[in-house]
Amino acid sequence: xxxxxxxxxxxxxxxxxxxxxxxxxxxxxxxxxxxxxxxxxxxxxxxxxxxxxxxxxxxxxxxxxxxxxxxxxxxxxxxxxxxxxxxxxxxxxxxxxxxxxxxxxxxxxxxxx
Amino acid sequence: xxxxxxxxxxxxxxxxxxxxxxxxxxxxxxxxxxxxxxxxxxxxxxxxxxxxxxxxxxxxxxxxxxxxxxxxxxxxxxxxxxxxxxxxxxxxxxxxxxxxxxxxxxxxxxxxxx
Numbered sequence: 677x678x679x680x681x682x683x684x685x686x687x688x689x690x691x692x693x694x695x696x697x698x699x700x701x702x703x704x705x706x707x708x709x710x711x712x713x714x715x716x717x718x719x720x721x722x723x724x725x726x727x728x729x730x731x732x733x734x735x736x737x738x739x740x741x742x743x744x745x746x747x748x749x750x751x752x753x754x755x756x757x758x759x760x761x762x763x764x765x766x767x768x769x770x771x772x773x774x775x776x777x778x779x780x781x782x783x784x785x786x787x788x789x
Numbered sequence: 790x791x792x793x794x795x796x797x798x799x800x801x802x803x804x805x806x807x808x809x810x811x812x813x814x815x816x817x818x819x820x821x822x823x824x825x826x827x828x829x830x831x832x833x834x835x836x837x838x839x840x841x842x843x844x845x846x847x848x849x850x851x852x853x854x855x856x857x858x859x860x861x862x863x864x865x866x867x868x869x870x871x872x873x874x875x876x877x878x879x880x881x882x883x884x885x886x887x888x889x890x891x892x893x894x895x896x897x898x899x900x901x902x903x
């Protein structure tokens with residue numbers, strides 16, 4: 677069975693500082709990894725995904741994520757956080773032949789002035 | 790494109806009542822799915838469909854029914870609501886049923902069962 681762990685319930689960072697939101701996964705076979713963001717009372721918005729190739733994936737709003745196969749991780753990063761980045765972030769994984777996504781429990785990012 | 794739309798936005802039910810959550814997409818996506826979101830548990834897959842006339846169970850299907858008569862619509866039915874079904878429900882769609890496909894989510898339906 678596939679699974680995703682987001683070890684931090686909340687990450688606090690000051691505006692302008694770099695941010696990292698952690699994600700580790702477990703699957704059989706090659707993983708397909710996704711990051712979604714959820715703003716209050718909204719649906720999930722796609723940020724970026726890793727399929728294959730370059731381990732550093734760039735996505736929307738200046739976010740990027742690094743795939744590390746040996747550590748089974750896919751951490752989300754941004755060089756300079758904005759207050760408007762404050763939201764709930766979900767990591768998800770799919771594998772095999774089907775499109776079933778398994779989500780982590782989410783990490784709340786709080787960016788303060 | 791409107792993308793993925795869901796109705797209603799919010800609903801209150803009494804235990805034992807039935808209702809249908811509507812989901813529609815205008816992107817001609819073959820794959821559609823329903824998730825529920827509960828605090829501290831992320832999103833869990835309820836049912837999914839790989840095309841019109843084809844549905845299958847996800848991780849937490851009990852208490853829910855689905856059908857897919859058209860490519861555009863994928864309603865979720867609660868036949869006899871229970872307080873444990875209080876949750877936020879999200880519908881999602883993707884072009885195909887492949888693991889690398891990006892799923893696009895609707896705005897959600899918040900359901901309270903008393």
